[in-house]
Amino acid sequence: MDKFMKNCVCYLAVGLLSLVLVVGNSRDTLAAYEGGDVSNGGTITGTVKIAGDVPAVKALKVDKDQSTCGHDDLPSEALMVSDGAIQNAVVSITNISKGKKFEGGTPELDQKGCVFIPHIAMIPQGSSIKLLNSDDVMHNLHSWSMKNTAFNEGVAAHGNISKTFEFPETVKVTCDVHKWMTSWLIVQANPYYAITDANGNYKLEGVPAGTYTVQAWQESLGKKTQEVTVTAGGEVKADFGLEKKAKKKRKRKKH
Numbered sequence: 001m002d003k004f005m006k007n008c009v010c011y012l013a014v015g016l017l018s019l020v021l022v023v024g025n026s027r028d029t030l031a032a033y034e035g036g037d038v039s040n041g042g043t044i045t046g047t048v049k050i051a052g053d054v055p056a057v058k059a060l061k062v063d064k065d066q067s068t069c070g071h072d073d074l075p076s077e078a079l080m081v082s083d084g085a086i087q088n089a090v091v092s093i094t095n096i097s098k099g100k101k102f103e104g105g106t107p108e109l110d111q112k113g114c115v116f117i118p119h120i121a122m123i124p125q126g127s128s129i130k131l132l133n134s135d136d137v138m139h140n141l142h143s144w145s146m147k148n149t150a151f152n153e154g155v156a157a158h159g160n161i162s163k164t165f166e167f168p169e170t171v172k173v174t175c176d177v178h179k180w181m182t183s184w185l186i187v188q189a190n191p192y193y194a195i196t197d198a199n200g201n202y203k204l205e206g207v208p209a210g211t212y213t214v215q216a217w218q219e220s221l222g223k224k225t226q227e228v229t230v231t232a233g234g235e236v237k238a239d240f241g242l243e244k245k246a247k248k249k250r251k252r253k254k255h
């Protein structure tokens with residue numbers, strides 16, 4: 001092999017190696033959840049409760065468009081507790097890369113009677129959500145997202161818009177026309193999530209055997225995680241206790 005050919009082979013080798021590294025890296029960053037059939041999956045079930053004092057339910061003042069929105073105060077949905085059980089907590093597996101497929105059609109979030117329904121909506125990563133306005137008055141959709149493209153736009157009476165969410169994120173949505181209106185969109189990377197019912201119960205089914213991090217999140221109380229081991233066809237219990245964090249007192253600077 002002459003010198004010219006040796007150089008060529010060398011450059012080719014370096015080029016190929018770089019290509020392999022680049023492709024490998026981009027695969028890592030794009031590692032997406034892989035949905036398929038799960039045989040003999042296990043179940044994670046449990047209850048989310050509040051630990052400590054139960055704060056009083058706040059009343060939301062309705063002071064606009066009262067012919068549609070009503071004249072009465074609305075109960076805040078920011079923390080719904082009954083006998084210590086928390087409704088509307090989101091329980092999910094945060095570190096699963098392969099399992100069952102996402103189910104269900106296009107999720108929807110309605111603005112009806114000047115309240116977001118449901119209060120918490122789930123969106124599979126990369127999917128769209130239909131955002132409706134069932135009222136006779138104009139509403140607005142203001143998304144407070146950081147990873148996904150944020151939006152702030154009006155929705156005409158009985159109109160609707162659609163938005164796609166590319167990245168897993170917990171997104172607060174408000175209506176800037178009616179200050180009391182709030183909801184949450186939870187963009188999920190995998191289909192293992194549940195919203196607790198009025199008794200604080202949740203169930204995650206069809207989980208492949210393995211050890212996972214399970215997270216309980218509530219908008220007013222924050223989140224807690226625990227490691228849970230699932231056996232094939234088995235049922236494992238994971239209860240959560242969330243508590244209101246005490247407000248930090250400001251320390252006075254000593255001079």
Ligand SMILES: [Cu+2]
Binds near residue numbers: 111138175176178181
């Ligand atoms: Cu509104």
